[in-house]
Amino acid sequence: MFTQEKLTIAITKFNEKIQENREYLSELDTPIGDGDHGNNMARGMEAAMAAGITGDCSQQFKQLAMTLIGKVGGASGPLYGTAMMEMSKASKDSSDPVVILTAGIAGIEKRGRATLGEKTMLDLWIPTVEALKNQQLTAEKLNELVEATKDLLATKGRASYVGERSIGHIDPGAMSSKYFFEALLEAEVFTDD
Numbered sequence: 088m089f090t091q092e093k094l095t096i097a098i099t100k101f102n103e104k105i106q107e108n109r110e111y112l113s114e115l116d117t118p119i120g121d122g123d124h125g126n127n128m129a130r131g132m133e134a135a136m137a138a139g140i141t142g143d144c145s146q147q148f149k150q151l152a153m154t155l156i157g158k159v160g161g162a163s164g165p166l167y168g169t170a171m172m173e174m175s176k177a178s179k180d181s182s183d184p185v186v187i188l189t190a191g192i193a194g195i196e197k198r199g200r201a202t203l204g205e206k207t208m209l210d211l212w213i214p215t216v217e218a219l220k221n222q223q224l225t226a227e228k229l230n231e232l233v234e235a236t237k238d239l240l241a242t243k244g245r246a247s248y249v250g251e252r253s254i255g256h257i258d259p260g261a262m263s264s265k266y267f268f269e270a271l272l273e274a275e276v277f278t279d280d
């Protein structure tokens with residue numbers, strides 16, 4: 088379940104993972120993008136932590152959303168920001184991770200007009216939430232899902248410009264999303280109490 092304490096821990100862990108992997112995320116974005124994904128996310132999360140994350144889950148998600156929309160350039164800021172904003176709204180009425188994360192997916196889909204299989208962060212979010220519903224979400228499963236983005240052909244975003252050459256590379260937004268779900272796992276958001 089999402090609780091105020093668990094969410095604060097998860098956001099803190101997400102920031103740590105983004106900062107640690109800043110260069111790696113930008114490297115992933117080099118062959119199929121413009122090499123800025125790590126810098127974009129690191130700048131946004133650094134600003135979010137500096138602003139402070141406080142209050143109940145709805146407030147915490149909203150603060151994160153506002154900072155990511157305001158500070159992150161590129162496609163990923165508005166996409167993550169919209170996901171967090173939808174999760175803020177959903178967490179007013181629920182603390183169920185499936186309900187809240189499903190609202191996040193709807194936000195990304197609406198904002199990015201992408202669907203499953205287009206080599207975007209949705210190829211991490213959608214199957215991850217499916218695995219969660221089936222009680223099969225583990226760190227290993229997350230690794231498998233991010234690896235699986237290698238085989239996909241990009242048809243949305245900057246990676247679509249390289250066409251067939253996008254095949255064989257992990258999607259950077261799927262990798263940063265993996266860190267988000269790892270942080271939720273480690274903060275025990277997916278355990279019952």
Ligand SMILES: Nc1ncnc2c1ncn2[C@@H]1O[C@H](COP(=O)(O)OP(=O)(O)OP(=O)(O)O)[C@@H](O)[C@H]1O
Pocket residue numbers: 116120121123124127128160161162163164166195198199200201206207208209243244245246258259260261
């Ligand atoms: N339409 C979309 N729907 C969902 N996710 C998307 C979409 N377009 C891009 N993405 C995700 O965003 C990631 C790229 O984020 P990044 O921060 O590098 O922005 P960018 O593509 O460089 O933006 P810009 O082109 O505005 O500079 C991709 O790896 C992908 O996961």
Ligand SMILES: [Mg+2]
Pocket residue numbers: 116120121122123124161245
């Ligand atoms: Mg980029």
